[in-house]
Amino acid sequence: MEPTALARLLDLPxxxxxxxxxxxxxxxxxxFQALSAYLKRLSAPxxxxxxxxxxxxxxxxxxxxxxxxGGPALTFYKAHTALGLAERVGAAGVFWVASQDHxxxxxxxxxxxxxxxxxxxxxxxxxxxxxxxxxxxxREALAGFLGPWAGEARVAYALEGATLSEFxxxxxxxxxxxxxxxxxxxxxxxxxxxxxxxxxxxxSDPLASAEAINREAARIRALGGKPPLGRKPGATNLFLETDxxxxxxxxxxxxxxxxxxxxxxxxxxxxxxxxxxxxxxxxLRPVFxxxxxxxxxxxVGPNEFRYVAxxxxxxxxxxxxxxxxxxxxxxxxxxPPTRRILERYRLDPWAFVDRxxxxxxxxxxxxxxxxxEVEGEVxxxxxxxxxxxxxxxxxxxxxxxxxxxFRARLSGEGERLLxxxxxxxxxxxxxxxxxxxxxxxxxxxxxxPQERVYPFAMYVLRHRDxxxxxxExxxxxxxxxxx
Numbered sequence: 001m002e003p004t005a006l007a008r009l010l011d012l013p014x015x016x017x018x019x020x021x022x023x024x025x026x027x028x029x030x031x032f033q034a035l036s037a038y039l040k041r042l043s044a045p046x047x048x049x050x051x052x053x054x055x056x057x058x059x060x061x062x063x064x065x066x067x068x069x070g071g072p073a074l075t076f077y078k079a080h081t082a083l084g085l086a087e088r089v090g091a092a093g094v095f096w097v098a099s100q101d102h103x104x105x106x107x108x109x110x111x112x113x114x115x116x117x118x119x120x121x122x123x124x125x126x127x128x129x130x131x132x133x134x135x136x137x138x139r140e141a142l143a144g145f146l147g148p149w150a151g152e153a154r155v156a157y158a159l160e161g162a163t164l165s166e167f168x169x170x171x172x173x174x175x176x177x178x179x180x181x182x183x184x185x186x187x188x189x190x191x192x193x194x195x196x197x198x199x200x201x202x203x204s205d206p207l208a209s210a211e212a213i214n215r216e217a218a219r220i221r222a223l224g225g226k227p228p229l230g231r232k233p234g235a236t237n238l239f240l241e242t243d244x245x246x247x248x249x250x251x252x253x254x255x256x257x258x259x260x261x262x263x264x265x266x267x268x269x270x271x272x273x274x275x276x277x278x279x280x281x282x283x284l285r286p287v288f289x290x291x292x293x294x295x296x297x298x299x300v301g302p303n304e305f306r307y308v309a310x311x312x313x314x315x316x317x318x319x320x321x322x323x324x325x326x327x328x329x330x331x332x333x334x335x336p337p338t339r340r341i342l343e344r345y346r347l348d349p350w351a352f353v354d355r356x357x358x359x360x361x362x363x364x365x366x367x368x369x370x371x372x373e374v375e376g377e378v379x380x381x382x383x384x385x386x387x388x389x390x391x392x393x394x395x396x397x398x399x400x401x402x403x404x405x406f407r408a409r410l411s412g413e414g415e416r417l418l419x420x421x422x423x424x425x426x427x428x429x430x431x432x433x434x435x436x437x438x439x440x441x442x443x444x445x446x447x448x449p450q451e452r453v454y455p456f457a458m459y460v461l462r463h464r465d466x467x468x469x470x471x472e473x474x475x476x477x478x479x480x481x482x483x
Contacts, residue, residue: 003302003305003306003309003327004327006220006225006305006306006309007305007309007325009223009225010219010220010223010309010312012308012309012312012322012325013321013322013323013324013325014324014325014326015324016085016088016089016324018324019060019085019089019296019297019324019326020089020296021324022058022295022296022297022321022323022324023057023058023089023090023091023296024057024058024294025058025294025295025296025321026294027055027059027292027293027294028194028291028292028293030193030194031055031194031292031293031294032052032055032056034190034191034193034194035052035055035182035184035190035191036049036052037190038184038185038188038190038191039052039182041190042166042169042170042173042183043157044173044177045173045177045178047177047178047179047180048173048177048180048181048182050180051092051093051180051181051182052092052182054086054090054091054092054180055091055092055094055182055293055294056294057089057090057091057092057294058089058091058092058294058295058296058297059086059091059092059093059094059293059294059295059296059297060082060083060085060086060089060091060092060093060094060295060296060297060298060299060326061082061094061095061096061289061293061295061297061298061299061323062078062079062081062082062093062094062095062096062298062299062300062328063078063095063096063097063098063289064078064095064096064097064098065098065101065103065106065107065130066097066098066099066101066107066130066131066164066165066167066168066169067106067107067110067168067455068107068108068109068110068121068123068142068164068167068455069110069146069155069171069455069457069458070168070171070172070175070455070456070457071107071168071455072451072452072453072454072455073331073333073450073451073452073454073455073456073459074301074328074330074331074451074452075172075455075456076175076176076456076457076470077328077329077330077331077451077456077470078095078299078300078301078328078329079093079095079172079176079181080329080470080471080473080475081299081326081328081329081475081476082094082095082181082297082299083176083179083180083181084475085297085299085326085475086297089296091296091297092180092182093179093180093181093182094181094182094183094184094293094295095172095181095182095183095184096184096186096289097131097165097168097169097172097183097184097185097186098130098285099129099130099131099163099164099165099168099185099186099187099188100129100131100186100187100239100245100276100279100280100285101129101130102127102128102129102239102244102245104125104126104127104128104130104133107125107130107164108122108123108124108125109121109122109123110142110145110455111445111446111453111454112145112454112455112458113441113442113445113454113458116438116441117441118441118445118446119145121141121142121145123138123141123142125138125164127244127245128241128244128245129165129187129241129245129279130163130164130165130168131163131164131165131185131186131187131188131276132163132187132241133163133164133165134162134163134164135159135161135162135163135164135166135167136162138164139159142159143159149461152461153174154171154174154175155171155174155457155461157170157173157174158170158171158174165185165187165188166185166188168183169183169185171457175456175457175460175467176467179471184293186276186279186288186289187276187279191292192274192275192276193275194292195275195288195291195292196271196272196275198288198291198292198318199238199271199275199278200268200271201318202236202237202238202280202284203238203264203267203268203271204264206236206238206248206250206255207234207236207250208317209236209237209283209284209287209314209317210231210235210236210237210283211231212311212313212314212316212317213229213230213231213237213283213310213311213313213314214230214231215313216309216310216311216312216313217229217230217310220309220310225306225309226306227306227309227310228303228306228307228310229282229283229307229310231283234249234250234251235247235249236248236249236250236255236281237280237281237283237284237314238278238279238280238281238284239278239279239280239281240255240257240262240267240270240277240278241276241277241278241279242257242259242277245279246258246259247281248262255267282307283307283310283311283314284314286298286307286308286311287311287314287315287318287320290315290320290323291318291320295323296323296324297323297324297325297326298323298324298325298326299326299327299328300325300326300327300328301327301328302327305325305327308322308325326475326476327476328476329473329474329475329476329477329478329479330449330451330477330478330479331451331470331473331478331479331480331481332349332350332353332443332449332450332451332478332479332480332481333450333454333456333459333466333481333483334349334480334481334482334483335442335459335462335463335483336483337438337442338438338439338442338443339482341435341438341439342439344435345360345363345364345435346363347359347360347363349443349480350478350480351363352439352443352444353443353444353449353450356440356444356447357436360435360436360439361419364432381410382407382410382411385403385406385407385410386407388403389403389404389406389407456470459481459483462483463483465483466481466483469481469482469483
């Protein structure tokens, strides 16, 4: 089910009117003091410190895992949407650094397109939250992989980060700080204590939020949807970090992480000593975010939207309104060589992102020598069959339907044959193959949309106007950024 359809079915808040209606809510009493200390420690640019004042009116929040060099371009697209919406209503744009996530497979790879070659750096990260992974053991490998870019002022500043998540936060400040983007790392020493009260409350009734999610999931299934979240019997919405980050289960008055049991008192002692060791699962994270931040709007991707759609019951449990939900902008960047190839074939870049070779073959029909004659002959045969069908139907009306089916089958077979001709020509035409492969590298690397593979910072480091093109892009929907 599409997110917009799901939102209508569940009556989820969307749009600027809903955003404005949620402005003015207060965040955590110690938020400004803690966030100001965090940003000053990171030497945030003055525009970010000024944006803190707008946080008193409200926040539009986006978030992403702490990927290398800012992670894939969709990170910047989320930030752009949040900043643009915040600017419209006089609020602050905040980026939640998902430093508590321990799925390092999602963040340990960095893919760059350099000299028409995809180059990949893969770091052997431990299975810990990125807020716990020191950058020092990997700094040299990162700098070597980035080459001259490592010495660029913004990248050099980011590489001073103590942890992987701080590297990510610094990179956001370096590239988007001028627009006032405020990074928020829940594992930062200044910020993690803000969640202590919420964690204590969750420990006091550890299954209530899980049950609320399961009730909402059942409702979504009854409406024909497929909810991604679901809590097993006894599963809480809390992780405990020991030698690894493990989900806590609760039964018979005690907790277990699958290795040992804990009493509530023991967990409260751990929480008091180090609040960052207890972290929320996906079913609780947005709510914990909004307990601390005065969130009025939340920017998400399509998959995140489905997660948040299951959380109204958890929001109600904590006495919070569901924020206004916005789908992030989707983007595709066109550098000059790619743009010229697309123009040659009159091919829409999003068509290639969506359908790859299929879209290219369709566009190549018009420029492939000799193909139009073959295509015309197939069309002529179909016209003759249509004329024959009309004559047969005039003689015997019952023949109309069989001839219609015959023509449909013939049309389908003709299209398959034409595609075989295209692919045969493609395999022998060096220029066509070169253009196809170049489009794949730029727009559909590894068969994935460009925005999910290459960092937007790569384009910024190559093109002086990349950030300006992003700033001019629409806040939602699909955008083409021409460099």
